[in-house]
Amino acid sequence: MEQQVDEVQWVAQTLAGDQLAFTYLVERYTHLVYNHAYRMLNDVQDAEDAVQEIFLKVYMRLDSFDPSRRFVSWLLTISSNHCIDRLRRKRQTWLTLDDVAFWLPSSRSGPERHTLEQEQRATVQQALQQLPEHYRLIMILRYWHELSYTEIADITELTESTVKTRLHRGRKMLVNALGTDGELLWNMETITS
Amino acid sequence: MEYGNHHELNTNEELNEDAAMRRLLMRYDQPASIVPPPDLSARILANIPSTPPVVAAATVHRRQRLNRVLSGAIVVVLASLLSLGVWGIFGDSTGPARLLGSLSADLGQIGMFLVLAAKPLVLPALNPGLSLLAPGVLIIIGIAWLWWYLVRSVPIQVLHTGT
Numbered sequence: 001m002e003q004q005v006d007e008v009q010w011v012a013q014t015l016a017g018d019q020l021a022f023t024y025l026v027e028r029y030t031h032l033v034y035n036h037a038y039r040m041l042n043d044v045q046d047a048e049d050a051v052q053e054i055f056l057k058v059y060m061r062l063d064s065f066d067p068s069r070r071f072v073s074w075l076l077t078i079s080s081n082h083c084i085d086r087l088r089r090k091r092q093t094w095l096t097l098d099d100v101a102f103w104l105p106s107s108r109s110g111p112e113r114h115t116l117e118q119e120q121r122a123t124v125q126q127a128l129q130q131l132p133e134h135y136r137l138i139m140i141l142r143y144w145h146e147l148s149y150t151e152i153a154d155i156t157e158l159t160e161s162t163v164k165t166r167l168h169r170g171r172k173m174l175v176n177a178l179g180t181d182g183e184l185l186w187n188m189e190t191i192t193s
Numbered sequence: 194m195e196y197g198n199h200h201e202l203n204t205n206e207e208l209n210e211d212a213a214m215r216r217l218l219m220r221y222d223q224p225a226s227i228v229p230p231p232d233l234s235a236r237i238l239a240n241i242p243s244t245p246p247v248v249a250a251a252t253v254h255r256r257q258r259l260n261r262v263l264s265g266a267i268v269v270v271l272a273s274l275l276s277l278g279v280w281g282i283f284g285d286s287t288g289p290a291r292l293l294g295s296l297s298a299d300l301g302q303i304g305m306f307l308v309l310a311a312k313p314l315v316l317p318a319l320n321p322g323l324s325l326l327a328p329g330v331l332i333i334i335g336i337a338w339l340w341w342y343l344v345r346s347v348p349i350q351v352l353h354t355g356t
Contacts (some may be wrong), residue, residue, distance in 0.1 A: 017245040026237050034229035048233060055237045060253065064245040124221045143214065144224040166205065171214050178221075185220055189213035 007071040010193070015062055020060075025071075026055055032072070032145075033079050039140045040083035042129045046090070054082050071152070077155045080137050089132050127177035135170040142167055278311030282319070286312075 006024075013021035013153055037047035049157075057078055065074055128136055141152045149167075153160045175186040218224060241250035277289055290296050290304035317323055 002322045012229070015246055022241065023238060024236075026234050030229055030234045030237065031226070034233065035226055037337070038227055044227075047234075050232065051229070051233060052237050052240050053301075056240055059241050059246050060250040063250070124223045143218055168207075168210065169354065171210060174214075175217070182217070185217050186213065190209065 008067045011062055011065055011067070011071070014059075022059060023152065025058075029072070029075055030055075031067055033075065035144065036076065036079050036140065037083055038080060039125070040133070040136065041086060041090075042082070042125060043070050046086065049084055050083060052081075054079050057082065070151075073151055076141065076147075077157075080141075080155060084133050084137065123178065124174075125181070127174055127179075130177040131170060132175050135166055135173060137168040138163060138166045139174060274307065274311040275314060276311075276313035277308045278313075281312050282315055283306040 006027075010021040010024050014025070030051065034047055034051050037050040037054070038044060041050060042048050054075075058075060059080070065071070070182075128139065131139065138152060138156065139148045141155060147155070149160045149163050151159075152163045156163065158166075175182050242252075244252070280288055286308050287296060287305065289308050290301040293300040293304040295301050296305060321344075
């Protein structure tokens with residue numbers, strides 16, 4: 001609650017011309033927006049560019065922020081719409097250097113465990129990319145941002161029942177995208193619950 | 194990220210599926226957070242206009258409106274010139290000038306000047322050599338469209354998983 005009060009105050013101060021207040025908002029939410037953009041876009045460079053564009057949009061539209069709404073929900077609404085627009089534009093591009101330079105050796109090295117974790121994370125990240133963007137968005141909001149159905153409905157401008165339906169389908173799609181291992185683990189998890 | 198709550202789950206099936214998905218993700222070491230580059234906040238702030246948001250937004254809107262008006266004006270001028278050129282070639286070159294008054298009047302002379310200036314814009318299209326090129330141009334446009342259509346229809350995930 002205190003956090004929301006701070007944010008409303010920072011928004012008001014920024015609107016009054018205090019640039020430092022916007023700095024606080026950027027510092028608080030860069031991590032969140034960057035993670036959201038990375039999950040949606042699956043590319044660190046794209047995510048960095050998107051974060052910069054998102055905050056510029058946020059700044060320009062700051063006067064449309066409704067203080068009765070949570071700042072983070074408003075921010076995620078702008079971020080989500082921006083990422084979906086970016087994905088649509090990206091669909092019209094051909095292979096990027098990253099797509100074709102997969103044979104280049106990675107500069108990172110580390111213990112075996114670290115590599116295994118990286119691989120597992122990459123598995124989910126790649127599986128997530130196979131979901132249609134609206135399902136991916138809802139899955140990210142639910143499982144990476146830990147948002148409630150109400151908040152997801154607010155951000156995506158859908159009804160709660162649609163959110164639930166998309167989550168249900170999204171889970172199935174993600175399990176399918178994870179392949180045989182994912183399906184096996186899913187069956188184990190649903191049996192134990 | 195502590196700002197969520199889950200008390201709206203109202204059926205056992207939903208609850209179970211939701212919990213099972215969280216456990217499944219945990220097996221894959223997810224949800225994991227990735228750390229943004231240390232200078233990202235500084236780069237974001239460097240892009241922010243120095244004027245207050247309302248003033249900055251108004252400036253951008255004004256610029257966009259001006260761009261729209263200018264683009265519209267360019268289209269209208271080009272279309273008018275082409276029309277004058279067509280009129281000058283297929284009809285009477287002095288027609289537009291006469292509409293604006295006599296050929297000796299200032300406005301009429303401007304009209305005449307515009308017709309004469311517009312004629313070279315239309316003439317190349319009537320060149321028989323260029324008309325022979327038309328099928329080739331159409332084929333190139335068709336190939337470009339096909340390329341664009343195929344690229345657009347390839348889902349991004351296919352490109353990524355393909356690596």
